[in-house]
Amino acid sequence: MSLNDIQNRIAATCQRVGRDADSVRLVAVSKVQPNDRVEAVLQQGHRLFGENKVQEAAGKWPDFRARFPGVTLHLIGPLQTNKARQAMQLFDVIETVDRPKLARTIARIAQEEGHCPDLMIQVNTGEEPQKAGVLPADADAFIAECRDLGLPIIGLMCIPPADEEPSLHFALLAKIAARNDLPDLSMGMSADFETAIGQGATYVRVGSAIFGDRDYG
Numbered sequence: 001m002s003l004n005d006i007q008n009r010i011a012a013t014c015q016r017v018g019r020d021a022d023s024v025r026l027v028a029v030s031k032v033q034p035n036d037r038v039e040a041v042l043q044q045g046h047r048l049f050g051e052n053k054v055q056e057a058a059g060k061w062p063d064f065r066a067r068f069p070g071v072t073l074h075l076i077g078p079l080q081t082n083k084a085r086q087a088m089q090l091f092d093v094i095e096t097v098d099r100p101k102l103a104r105t106i107a108r109i110a111q112e113e114g115h116c117p118d119l120m121i122q123v124n125t126g127e128e129p130q131k132a133g134v135l136p137a138d139a140d141a142f143i144a145e146c147r148d149l150g151l152p153i154i155g156l157m158c159i160p161p162a163d164e165e166p167s168l169h170f171a172l173l174a175k176i177a178a179r180n181d182l183p184d185l186s187m188g189m190s191a192d193f194e195t196a197i198g199q200g201a202t203y204v205r206v207g208s209a210i211f212g213d214r215d216y217g
């Protein structure tokens, strides 16, 4: 696989399901990947990336940003409140707002700094105890709470359970977004981004299919 293959598959899927190709944006998930692989994708002109750890992103993206203007960076991993300020400086979009304490912290820092990245709310569609995200039953109230705080919420994000049919989870996320008038849906990874596009994803988060397997060793 490569960046080009994935872009072609996104375009083909959009055509098949009757969507504009530019209605789906590809977040290249560069976590854990060696810098030379990330640089190769930057060299090919891609500018939208996702990282799931604040510390890791802080270690590599300031330099990449200086060398490759126009980078947009999404945080797609869980955020601790004590890293919120740093995350808000590093990332253009935080996809993983998932609890009132974090929302209040972000709102306070946004006031102090006069700046807030765009935000998405992570929904734990599979209600998995070990997974981050607001429960589906609590989503409407949490979205309202975030809006009351003045937070710029643009959409919803989910990571379906690994062993379940993802389309049920994508459909649930799309339904919650629609009834709350949220335009963006971040859903779909290497194994299921075409399914997600068929169900309305506006962002797909693809890592290993672009960069190769991650080496956690």
Ligand SMILES: *Cc1c(COP(=O)(O)O)cnc(C)c1O
Pocket: 029, 031, 052, 076, 077, 159, 189, 190, 191, 205, 206, 207, 208, 209
């Ligand atoms: C790692 C990760 C991805 C990318 O996963 P791949 O299977 O490599 O495409 C997408 N979303 C999140 C939240 C991730 O942590």
